[in-house]
Amino acid sequence: MARAVSTRRKIATTALAWAIGLLIFFPIFWTILTSFKTEAQAIANPPLFWGFDFTLENYAVVQERSNYMRFLWNSVIIAGGSTLLGIVIAVPAAWSMAFVPSRRTKDILLWMLSTKMLPAVGVLYPISLIFVQFGLLDTRGGLIVVLMFINLPIIVWMLYTYFREIPGEILEAARMDGAGLKEEILYVLTPMAIPGIASTILLNFILAWNEAFWTLNLTAASAAPLTAFIASYSSPEGLFFAKLSAASTMAIAPILILGWFSQKQLVRGLTFGAVK
Amino acid sequence: MATQHSRSAARFMMAPAVILLLGWMLVPLTMTVWFSFTRYLPMRGDSIERGLEWVGFENYVRFIGSSSFWPSVQATLVIVGGVLAITVVLGVLLAILLDQPFWGQGIVRILVIAPFFVMPTVSALVWKNMMMDPVNGMLAHLWRFFGATPVSWLSEASVQSIILIVSWQWLPFATLILLTAIQSLDSEQLEAAEMDGAPVLSRFWHIVLPHLGRAITIVILIQTIFLLSIFAEIFVTTGGSFGTRTLTYLIFQRVVDSQNIGLGSAGGVYAIILANIVAIFLMRIVGKNLDK
Numbered sequence: 001m002a003r004a005v006s007t008r009r010k011i012a013t014t015a016l017a018w019a020i021g022l023l024i025f026f027p028i029f030w031t032i033l034t035s036f037k038t039e040a041q042a043i044a045n046p047p048l049f050w051g052f053d054f055t056l057e058n059y060a061v062v063q064e065r066s067n068y069m070r071f072l073w074n075s076v077i078i079a080g081g082s083t084l085l086g087i088v089i090a091v092p093a094a095w096s097m098a099f100v101p102s103r104r105t106k107d108i109l110l111w112m113l114s115t116k117m118l119p120a121v122g123v124l125y126p127i128s129l130i131f132v133q134f135g136l137l138d139t140r141g142g143l144i145v146v147l148m149f150i151n152l153p154i155i156v157w158m159l160y161t162y163f164r165e166i167p168g169e170i171l172e173a174a175r176m177d178g179a180g181l182k183e184e185i186l187y188v189l190t191p192m193a194i195p196g197i198a199s200t201i202l203l204n205f206i207l208a209w210n211e212a213f214w215t216l217n218l219t220a221a222s223a224a225p226l227t228a229f230i231a232s233y234s235s236p237e238g239l240f241f242a243k244l245s246a247a248s249t250m251a252i253a254p255i256l257i258l259g260w261f262s263q264k265q266l267v268r269g270l271t272f273g274a275v276k
Numbered sequence: 277m278a279t280q281h282s283r284s285a286a287r288f289m290m291a292p293a294v295i296l297l298l299g300w301m302l303v304p305l306t307m308t309v310w311f312s313f314t315r316y317l318p319m320r321g322d323s324i325e326r327g328l329e330w331v332g333f334e335n336y337v338r339f340i341g342s343s344s345f346w347p348s349v350q351a352t353l354v355i356v357g358g359v360l361a362i363t364v365v366l367g368v369l370l371a372i373l374l375d376q377p378f379w380g381q382g383i384v385r386i387l388v389i390a391p392f393f394v395m396p397t398v399s400a401l402v403w404k405n406m407m408m409d410p411v412n413g414m415l416a417h418l419w420r421f422f423g424a425t426p427v428s429w430l431s432e433a434s435v436q437s438i439i440l441i442v443s444w445q446w447l448p449f450a451t452l453i454l455l456t457a458i459q460s461l462d463s464e465q466l467e468a469a470e471m472d473g474a475p476v477l478s479r480f481w482h483i484v485l486p487h488l489g490r491a492i493t494i495v496i497l498i499q500t501i502f503l504l505s506i507f508a509e510i511f512v513t514t515g516g517s518f519g520t521r522t523l524t525y526l527i528f529q530r531v532v533d534s535q536n537i538g539l540g541s542a543g544g545v546y547a548i549i550l551a552n553i554v555a556i557f558l559m560r561i562v563g564k565n566l567d568k
Binding site for chain 1: 282283285286287289290292293294296297300301303304305307308311324370373374376377378379380381383384385386387388389390391392393394396397398399400401402403404405406407411412414417420421444447448449452453456457490491494498501504505507508511512513524527528531532537540541544545547548550551552554555558559562563566
């Protein structure tokens, strides 16, 4: 039974919740709004919430001057590549742990989690040495591999929690009906596993997209993704509010949209199944 | 149920992930530990090929003995502690609020969660310029509106500013997890308490908070692990000056700026030990949950 709530109370809650929501969202809103202003209007005093000349010029300038598309493409390749590579390696592992658990499964899962907790800065120099040795510095391939390792524990964990929810009886029923291992995987398990795999891909794509330690430290010019592109705006000569806003908006827009779809996965993926 | 055959197949399927992660963990870690016991200054011509001079625990002693070590520990503790306090307290309140019925729940949730998806370099730059800039930032406008003198946040209140930026990024995470936990609370129990005339505060204290205990612990542990290694937020705002040089940033500077690999590696080993102390507690909770 739902608790009866007085309308007055609901109105008060609505007002408070919206006020807080808008306050939290304000920096993002303000950035998006500023990106459509001219530079002069962007620093107008008092600040302009309306009545400014709507312009797309900043977007054109950012693209032209810093070749935004190249950074965007690097981000897509690096985040996408590392996620898919991670999935390919993690699916069989998570699969076997979920369906053929052994005494050591729990220890292996916890150990994998522990590798995630290794502070990156502690291994920065060895990794850069290895990168130099193999000619991986400032390459997309190198970053794909590193980010794959960073997210592999989360990918395995998420997949494991999803796979564990697939009831084992279904497999037995399929076997009774004479399905071989191949049919079992192809027609029974895969359709049931796809939503979990898709959620895992989504969340890890976002995490890889936003990763900002290795992407800043292991790239220079050619493989730099959006995180590094934005960081280049921190130097004083790049300080133009409207253009900074346009660049920021372009860097976060794709992921904000994806992120809104992944709220539920976020909880599962980042608490390792401890909060459901 | 599992046959011998499927067991060996399972091991085979697990092998790539386990072997790769093992390599990813052991190879760099071994190198860091090795470097930490050597004199390794690439700028002065030291290199692995020529052989590194073994110096024992000298780097470990020097890292702790340096004048920037304790301030960096303090900065780390203040920033991590501040962010945890803000995100947990506000997260609980916000989760309770969002759990109430009101119009536009879906949209407000989206607004609240959005900061988590903003990449760290963008949120740092947006806060640094759009919000905290002493001339054109929104806070400066607000201060002037109320007749106060604008503050140059990132130099005058640098640590607080970093705490604010990072809290803004992590509040959505805390809220979302606590909200998930609250939604699993048995509402009948709350109703019974309400009917018995228990006041709001005591209902919160005796029913809601104990129920959230585990979720709060998990939020604290997971955030601590991520917060101990915040980097981009400091890198693009203060660059470690004005008392914002955390342990992570100090190690970064030793390795990258001063190119003292031995010293930086010793610092890295300290950071790894510190992270592992936190990790042990998290693993206990996660592990217990696995048995269910």
